[in-house]
Amino acid sequence: MTLVAVMHEMRFAREVCDRLVFMHGGRIVEHGPPAALFDRPGTPELAQFLGMIEAR
Structure with a gap:
C-alpha cells in the first residue's frame, strides 16, 4: 500500500x-x-529547514 501525505511534523515523518x-x-x-535525509542532508535548503525545525 502506498500513502502520500504532506506534513511538517518531522518527528512523525x-x-x-x-x-x-x-x-x-x-x-x-x-x-x-x-x-x-535527517542525518546527512545533501542540500543547503534541507539543512536549513532541519535546523529551523530543531531550533523549536
Whole structure:
C-alpha cells in the first residue's frame, strides 16, 4: 500500500515513513530514506529547514 501525505511534523515523518521527499520552491530537492535525509542532508535548503525545525 502506498500513502502520500504532506506534513511538517518531522518527528512523525521520521518514525513512520519509508521514504521522504523534500520540496523547495515547488521542486523536489531531495528524496530517500528518512535516516539519510535527517542525518546527512545533501542540500543547503534541507539543512536549513532541519535546523529551523530543531531550533523549536
